[in-house]
Amino acid sequence: MNKKKTGGRKEQAIETKKKIYETAGRLFKKNGFDNVSVDSIVEAAGVSKGSFYVHFHSKGSLITALGADLVAKVDSEYKSYFESSLSEKKATDLLILFAEKIAEVIAHTLGYDLIKCTYQAQLTRTINLESTLSYNRDVYQIFEKIISRGIQQGEFRHDLDIGTVANHCVMSIRGLTFEWCIRYPDFNLTDQVVKHFEILLSGLRKQQPV
Known part of the structure; x- marks a missing residue:
């Protein structure tokens, strides 16, 4: 049971990182790097700001x-x-x-x-x-x-x-x-x-x- 929970958390973390990654790529391309904030990335991706900093400095x-x-x-x-x-x-x-x-x-x-x-x-x-x-x-x-x-x-x-x-x-x-x-x-x-x-x-x- 614990293994299933651990596997599920890992999959969720991978999916969250992918969502942040792909969302940021779209926003950078559309608006330019300087016009995109971490707040706008996490809002568009539908994730928390804490999740962003787990995956990216x-x-x-x-x-x-x-x-x-x-x-x-x-x-x-x-x-x-x-x-x-x-x-x-x-x-x-x-x-x-x-x-x-x-x-x-x-x-x-x-x-x-x-x-x-x-x-x-x-x-x-x-x-x-x-x-x-x-x-x-x-x-x-x-x-x-x-x-x-x-x-x-x-x-x-x-x-x-x-x-x-x-x-x-x-x-x-x-x-x-x-x-x-x-x-x-x-x-x-x-x-x-x-x-x-x-x-x-x-x-x-x-x-x-x-």
Whole structure:
């Protein structure tokens, strides 16, 4: 009997956390992070404020958890996009199109409020965000595949270190995303990422003999 009660409480706790999580996600997307309070989340979810703090330390930790889940989903989306849509293209085209895809996901799928909060958490280190920074993420591996293909096909220089170039591709997008955050909404992230990678390509391309 006690086991049944314990199991029931655990299931209820999981359901409560899920309800808070999904409700907050909808409210953040609809109203923006700064315009959503813990009170409005628990009211919309139909749970107590105490229940909220059992599962989340703060509103910021909740949106960061949402961000971690979204990172896993978008990495999977990047991988599918690369493998199904781009596999037959030249490496130079792949690099631009993949960078453009990342920018579109950041700006339109993840959104300003989520990215801003995630960057704040990364800077203050108040929340563990190792999963978003891991070099094992699919996004790094896809850039490595593109650079490797460019070298093998004779499009890119042979003296390039593939891992280093891939890391710099991700770092450049992260830097441009920070610029987007501080200049929002007067900065078109997708356009600027494409322009940056076109410049980057000039250093990657193999020079043809004159």
